[in-house]
Amino acid sequence: MPYSTLQDCIDDLERNGQLLRIKEEVDPYLEMAAIHLRIHEAGGKAVLFEKVKGSKYRAVSNLFGTTERSNLIFRETLEDIKKLIALKSDPMQALKYPFRYIRTAVSALMALPKKVSSNSFEKIRISDLPQIQCWEMDGGPFVTLPIVYSEDPDKPGVMSSNLGMYRIQLGGNDYIQDKEAGLHYQLHRGIGVHQTKWNKLGKPMKVSVFIGGPPSHAFAAVMPLPEGMSELTFAGALGGRRFRYMYDEEGFLLSTDADFVITGEVFPNENKPEGPFGDHLGYYSLKHDFPLMRISNVYAKKEAIWSFTVVGRPPQEDTAFGNMIHTMTGSAISTEIPGLHEVHAVDAAGVHPLLLAIGSERYTPYAKVKMPQELLTIANHILGTGQLSLAKFLFIANKEDNPYLSTHDEIDFFTHMLERLDLHRDIHFQTKTTIDTLDYSGEDLNAGSKVIFAAVGDQQRVLSNTLSEGFQLPLGFSNPKFVMPGVLAIQADKFTNYKEEQISISTLATYLSGALSNLSEIPMILVVDDADFVSDVFKNFIWVVFTRSNPSHDIYGVNEKTVYKHWGCDSLIIDARIKPHHAPVLQRNPVIEKRVDQLLGGIVV
Numbered sequence: 001m002p003y004s005t006l007q008d009c010i011d012d013l014e015r016n017g018q019l020l021r022i023k024e025e026v027d028p029y030l031e032m033a034a035i036h037l038r039i040h041e042a043g044g045k046a047v048l049f050e051k052v053k054g055s056k057y058r059a060v061s062n063l064f065g066t067t068e069r070s071n072l073i074f075r076e077t078l079e080d081i082k083k084l085i086a087l088k089s090d091p092m093q094a095l096k097y098p099f100r101y102i103r104t105a106v107s108a109l110m111a112l113p114k115k116v117s118s119n120s121f122e123k124i125r126i127s128d129l130p131q132i133q134c135w136e137m138d139g140g141p142f143v144t145l146p147i148v149y150s151e152d153p154d155k156p157g158v159m160s161s162n163l164g165m166y167r168i169q170l171g172g173n174d175y176i177q178d179k180e181a182g183l184h185y186q187l188h189r190g191i192g193v194h195q196t197k198w199n200k201l202g203k204p205m206k207v208s209v210f211i212g213g214p215p216s217h218a219f220a221a222v223m224p225l226p227e228g229m230s231e232l233t234f235a236g237a238l239g240g241r242r243f244r245y246m247y248d249e250e251g252f253l254l255s256t257d258a259d260f261v262i263t264g265e266v267f268p269n270e271n272k273p274e275g276p277f278g279d280h281l282g283y284y285s286l287k288h289d290f291p292l293m294r295i296s297n298v299y300a301k302k303e304a305i306w307s308f309t310v311v312g313r314p315p316q317e318d319t320a321f322g323n324m325i326h327t328m329t330g331s332a333i334s335t336e337i338p339g340l341h342e343v344h345a346v347d348a349a350g351v352h353p354l355l356l357a358i359g360s361e362r363y364t365p366y367a368k369v370k371m372p373q374e375l376l377t378i379a380n381h382i383l384g385t386g387q388l389s390l391a392k393f394l395f396i397a398n399k400e401d402n403p404y405l406s407t408h409d410e411i412d413f414f415t416h417m418l419e420r421l422d423l424h425r426d427i428h429f430q431t432k433t434t435i436d437t438l439d440y441s442g443e444d445l446n447a448g449s450k451v452i453f454a455a456v457g458d459q460q461r462v463l464s465n466t467l468s469e470g471f472q473l474p475l476g477f478s479n480p481k482f483v484m485p486g487v488l489a490i491q492a493d494k495f496t497n498y499k500e501e502q503i504s505i506s507t508l509a510t511y512l513s514g515a516l517s518n519l520s521e522i523p524m525i526l527v528v529d530d531a532d533f534v535s536d537v538f539k540n541f542i543w544v545v546f547t548r549s550n551p552s553h554d555i556y557g558v559n560e561k562t563v564y565k566h567w568g569c570d571s572l573i574i575d576a577r578i579k580p581h582h583a584p585v586l587q588r589n590p591v592i593e594k595r596v597d598q599l600l601g602g603i604v605v
Contacts, residue, residue, distance in 0.1 A: 002017055002076070002214075002239055002240035003073075003214045003215065003216075003239060003240040003241070004214065004241060005061070005213070005214065005259075005334045006212040006213055006215070006256060006259055006305050006306060006307060007303070008214075009063070009073060009137075009214065009215050010046070010048060010060060010305070012073075013045070013046050013063075013069070013072070013073075014211050016072060017045075018045050018046055018069055018072065019045055019046050019047075019048060020039065020045040020046070020047050020048070020482070020603065021048050021050060021132040021599075022035065022047060022048065022049050022050060022599070023050050023051065024051065024360065024599060025026075025051040025052075025053055026049055026051065026052060026053065027053045028052055028053060028054065028055070028059075028130050028131050028133065028586050029131075029133050030133060030134070030135070030136065030345075030589055030592045031592055031595060031596070032049060032059065032061070032130075032132055032308075033048070033050075033053070033132065033133070033134035033135070034510055034588065034589070034592045034593060034595075035047065035311045035596055035599065035600070036062055036309070036310045036594045037307075037312070037588075038063045038596055038600065039062060039065075039600075040062050040065045040310070040316065040317060040372070043065075043066060044062065044065070045062070045065075045069075045278035046060060046061070046062045046063045046069065047060065047061050047062050048060050048305075049061075052130045052306075052353060054126075054130075054131060055128060055129060055130045055131070055306075055587065056128070056131065057130055057300070057304055057305065057306050058305050058306065059130050059132070059182050059305065059306040059307070059308060060305050060306070060308075061307070061308050061309055061310070061317075062309070062317060063215055063307065063317075063319050064215070064218075064219075064309075064317055064320045064321060064324070065149065065320060066320055067320050067323045067324065067327075069320075070143070070321075070323075070324045070452060071324075073155060073215050074215075074216070074219075075323075076240055077237065077238055077240045078327070080237070080326070081234075081237060081238055081328050082327075082328055087241065097588075111233045111235075111236030111237035111242060111243075112233060112236065112242060113158045113230075113232045113233065113236065113242060113243040113244075114243065114244050114245070114247060115161075115244075115245060115246060116244050116245070116246050116256055117246060118246070118256075119246060119254060119255075119256045119299075120263065120301055120302065120303065121254070121295055121299035121300060121301060122300055122301075122575065123298065123299060124298050124299070124300045124301070125178045125183065125298055126171065126177070126178045126262070126295060126298055127171075127177060127178055128298070128300070129170065129260065129298070129306065130304075130306045130308070131170065131171065131399035132308050132313075134278055134310050134311065135277075135278035135284070135312070135586055136275055136371060136587075136589055137276050137278070137284050137584065138172075138275075138276060138278060138284075139169060139172045139173050139182075139273075139274065139275050139276050139277065139287060140166055140169055140170065140171040140172020140173060140175070140257065140400065141169075141170045141171055141172070142168060142169050142170065142277060143168035143170060143209065143211060143262075143308070144167065144308045144309045144311060145165070145211065145218050145307045145308055145309050146165060146167065146168045146210070146211060146221075147163060147165065147209065147210040147211070147213070147217050147220075147221045147255070147258070148163070148164050148165065148166045148168070148183070148185075148191060148193045148207060148208075148209050148210075148221070149161060149162070149163055149207065149208040149209070149210065149238045149253055149255070150162050150190075150191045150195075150205060150206070150207050150208075151194065151206070151253075151293055152193075152194055152197065152200055153194070153197050153201055153203070153205075154588060157172075158230070158243075158245065158253070159230050159232075159233075159234055159339070160230075161230070161231075161232065161253075162189075162190030162193075162194060162231070163217075163220055163221050163231035163235070164185070164189055164190055164191055164193050164221055164222075164231075165218070165221040165222050166183060166184055166189070166191060167184045167277065168181055168182065168183060168184075168209055168262070168293070169181060169182035169184070169274050169275070169277075173273050173274065173287070174272055175272065175474060179195060179227065179294065179295055180272070180292055180293065180294060181262070181264065181292075181293045181295060182272060182274035182275075182290055182291075182292065182293070183207065183274075183290060183291045183292070183293045184274050184275070184277075184290045185265060185290075185291075186437050186446075193208075195291065195546050196265060198266075198268070199268040199269065200517040201266060202247065203265045203268075204265035204267045204268070204294075205265065206251060206252055206253075206263070206264075206265055206521075207263070207264055207265070207266055207293060207545065208252050208253050208254065208255070208261055208262070208263050209261065209262040209263075209264075210255040210258035210260070210261055211258060211259055211260040211261075211262075211306060211307055211495045212258055212259025212260055212304060212305055212307045213258040213259060213305065214235075214239045214241065214257055215239070215253055216235045216236075216238040216239030216240075216241075217235045217239070217243070217255065217257070217258070218307065219235075219238060219321070219324070220232070220234045220235035220238060222318075222321055222325075223325060223328075224386055224387065225326065232245075234408045241257075241259075243255070244256045244257050248263070248297065250296055250297070252261070252296060252297070254299065258301075259300065259301050259304035259305050259306070260299065260300050260301075260304055261297075261298070261299040262295065262297075262298050262299075263295075263296045263297050263298075263299075264293040264294050264295045264296050265293070265294050266291045266292065266293055267292070267294065270291070270292045271289040271290055271291055271292055272289065272290070272292045273288065273289055273290075274284050274287065274288065274289070274290040275287045275288060275290075275536065276583075277311075278311060278312055278586045279311055279312075279438050280311050280312070280316065280318060280350050280351065280438070281313070281352075281353070281436075281438055281439060281547050282312060282313025282314070282350060282352035282543060282585065283440065283547070283582070283583040283584060283585055283586060284441070284583045284584050284586065285437075285583065286350045286583055288445060290368055292362055312586050313350075313543065314350060314351070314543075315347055315348070319347050321557065322345070322347055322351065325430060328464045334393060336385070337381045337382060337385065338377045338378075339359050339360050339362060339374055339376060339377070340357065340358075340359050340378050340381070340382065340590070341358045341359060341360065341399050342357065342358050342406075342407050343355055343356070343357040343358075343382060343388065343407065344356045344357070344407035344408055344537060344592060345387075345388070345391070346542060346546070347408065347535065348410075348538075348539040348542040348543055348548055349542045349543060349546040349547060350439075350543070350546075352387065352390040352391060352392075352435075352436040352438075352439065353391065353393060353428070353435075353436070353439060353441075353546040353547055354392070354393045354395075354542065354546040355382065355388060355391045355393070355394045355395070356394075356395050356396075356407035356410065356413050357378070357379070357382060357394065357395070357396040357397070357407060358396070358397050358398075358399050358405060358406075358407055359374065359375050359378040359379075359396055359397075359398065359399065360374065360398065360399050360400060361373060361375060361400065361456055362374060367500050370456050370457035370458070371425065371426075371452035371456055371457070372396075372398075372421075372426060372429060372455070372456045373456075375396050375398060375454045375456060376428065376452065376454055377582070378396065379394055379396050379428075379452045379454060380452075382394060382396075383430070383450060383452075389434070390434075390435060390436040390439075391435075391450065392435055392439070392441070392448060392449065392450050392451070392546070392549075392550070392551055393450070393451055393453075393546055393551065394416050394450070394451070394452045394453070395413070395414075395453045395455075396453070396455070397413065397416055397417055397420075397453065397455050397456075398455065398456040398457070401416070401420065401455075401456065401457065401458075401543060408479065410538065410542065411538055414465065414484065415484070415485070415486070416455070417453060417455050418461075418463055418486040418487070418523050418524060419459045419460065419486075419588065420455040420456070420457055420458070420459060420462060421453060421455045421460070421464075421523060422455075422460065423523060423557070423568055423569050423570065423571065423572060424568030424569070424570075425454055425566075425568060426453060426454050427451060427452075427453060427567060427572075428451065428452040428453075428454065429449060429450070429451050429452075429454040429551060429552060429567065430449060430451070430452075431449045431552045432447070432449070432552075433447075433448065433449060433450055434446055434447065435447065435448035435449075435450070435550075439547070440581060440582050441548055441549055441550045441554075441579070441582065442550050443550070443553070444475045448550045448551075448552070449550055449551045449553070450551060451551035451552075451555065461486075461520055461521055461523065462485075462521060463485035463486030463521055463522075463523075464485060464486065464518045464521035464522055465482040465484070465485040465486075466495065466518070467488075467516075468515075468516075468517050469478060471515060471516075472515075473490060473508075473511070474507055474508060474511045476492060476493045476504060477490050477491065477492050477493075477506075477508055477527075478490070478491050478492075478531075479491040479531045479532065480531065481531040481532060481534070481535035482535060483526070483534060483535045483538070483541045484538065484541075486521065486522055486523055486524060487522075487524045487525075487526065487541070488522050488524070488525050488526065489526040489528050489531040489534045489535050489541070490508075490525060490527055490528070490531060490576060491528060491529070491530065491531040491532075492504075492527045492528070492529070494529070494577070495575070495577040495578065495579050495580070497580070498553060501531070501575065502556075505527060505556050505558070505573060505575060508527070508573070509556060509557065509558045509559070509560070511575055512525065512558050512571070513558050513559055513570070516571075519558060519571055520568060520570065522571060523572060524571070524572045524574065525558070525571055525572065525573045525574070526541075526543075526545060526573075526574050526576050527573060527574070527575045527576065527577060528544060528576050528577060529577050529578055534576075544576050545574055545576040548577065548578055548579070548582065549574050549575060549576045550584040554574060554575040554576070555573070555574055555575075556569075556573040556574075556575065557569020557570065557571065557572055557573060558570045558571040558573065558574075559571075581601055
């Protein structure tokens with residue numbers, strides 16, 4: 001049965017044993033987030049907070065906390081959505097198999113947005129909302145599951161609109177309480193394109209922020225849809241219910257199924273400092289100027305429920321979003337990029353920094369020497385596609401070398417790559433380019449570098465996880481630990497500056513060239529702050545190395561050299577220490593953690 005409200009979804013989850021009620025009053029400052037984190041990490045239920053300090057509204061989190069629960073929520077429409085996306089990628093399927101797609105076509109038709117003439121909202125203030133702050137250094141309370149709506153001035157109306165999930169800062173910093181909010185997004189996103197057009201017209205952009213409502217609306221806001229597919233239509237198809245809307249007297253679109261709607265205007269070139277904010281890389285995104293939203297109205301249903309999540313080092317609730325996206329889209333990406341079989345944005349690295357991919361060298365079956373050719377074309381196509389363009393590290397393998405290889409078996413994939421990489425030939429840098437705005441490993445905000453590792457051919461080496469007896473390191477380096485065969489972590493003194501560290505790591509590289517008798521069997525060497533932590537579990541290696549390094553600045557090599565501007569080496573050295581310009585790591589408050597112990601007690605999460 002389609003959900004017409006968020007309450008419908010909550011009731012359904014409770015009937016299926018997937019809801020935990022917290023009846024005690026909880027503090028929106030750190031405490032609610034800490035409870036959410038504890039329950040999510042335990043693979044627990046969705047959480048309904050019945051008494052939120054300072055607000056009359058209830059709040060719910062962890063709705064999408066497990067893939068199983070997301071499948072439950074969308075159980076009646078998920079298969080149709082898979083077919084709908086496949087049909088968009090390959091419309092000829094509908095002609096070949098018309099009866100298979102009849103239900104899909106009907107679902108798509110029924111998903112068209114529906115304009116209505118009334119609503120049940122009352123007007124409130126920003127300060128009436130749950131003021132949830134997740135991390136100590138956050139700049140204030142944030143909306144962490146906002147559904148942000150904007151329209152294209154060249155094509156007004158819902159069918160050319162954009163629905164995205166861009167965080168909203170409700171207070172703190174220099175924002176005037178109840179009058180202003182911060183709107184954080186990157187300009188290449190759909191709303192950024194809209195704002196650029198409104199700026200050229202010299203007019204403010206009207207923005208509506210929906211919170212709550214049917215869960216399909218939140219999912220539609222994060223779904224990377226094929227070009228030309230409306231998010232509102234997708235929300236209706238996924239939810240099995242048409243997206244209902246109306247315009248208020250000031251011309252703002254209201255989702256009449258939402259629990260809350262915040263409306264406001266973004267004026268040309270009007271910004272204020274937004275942040276810090278504990279983000280999905282596991283660090284704080286710091287304070288920067290972002291568009292200012294002048295609040296027009298805040299609407300709420302009588303029994304409205306505030307929907308939120310907590311953002312932090314993966315895995316978090318958005319991991320389940322990613323899993324569902326992968327389930328729905330299937331092979332759509334391979335249709336868009338010829339020769340590509342799969343690409344995996346690695347969650348443990350914060351999604352954007354690291355991509356693993358598998359492609360095919362289809363046009364050179366008779367080459368005397370196997371080398372990456374089409375794989376490089378595919379890699380550049382990947383790095384020019386949507387949010388994949390935010391990646392810093394891309395490892396791409398040739399499917400024909402191992403037809404059973406999967407990007408989702410990350411240890412096996414790295415083993416395959418490290419066994420085959422020709423480190424003098426297969427490393428390709430892109431310098432002075434863009435990276436994720438939230439990634440502080442680069443040279444400046446949104447500025448850094450990328451590197452492609454492309455491997456084709458037979459196994460070149462056997463990976464080792466042993467060091468010769470009596471192996472020692474030069475001064476300033478210690479505690480060598482293997483992460484996996486072929487990957488050695490070495491602990492180093494705290495990073496000072498690039499000028500000094502280039503000399504230090506050059507000394508290390510020279511030493512390793514003579515001290516490691518099995519150097520060719522250890523193609524990746526890491527310089528880290530804590531070798532025990534990095535080698536403890538594989539996800540620690542993924543998180544530390546690919547969030548704390550900028551390829552152009554932090555990749556070195558043993559016996560490195562440049563031939564006709566192409567760089568190569570005998571073994572890679574990646575400096576994955578925290579640098580002075582990096583953002584602080586997210587840390588939990590021990591006092592709050594004790595309070596959570598008391599609140600949860602023996603509750604089965």
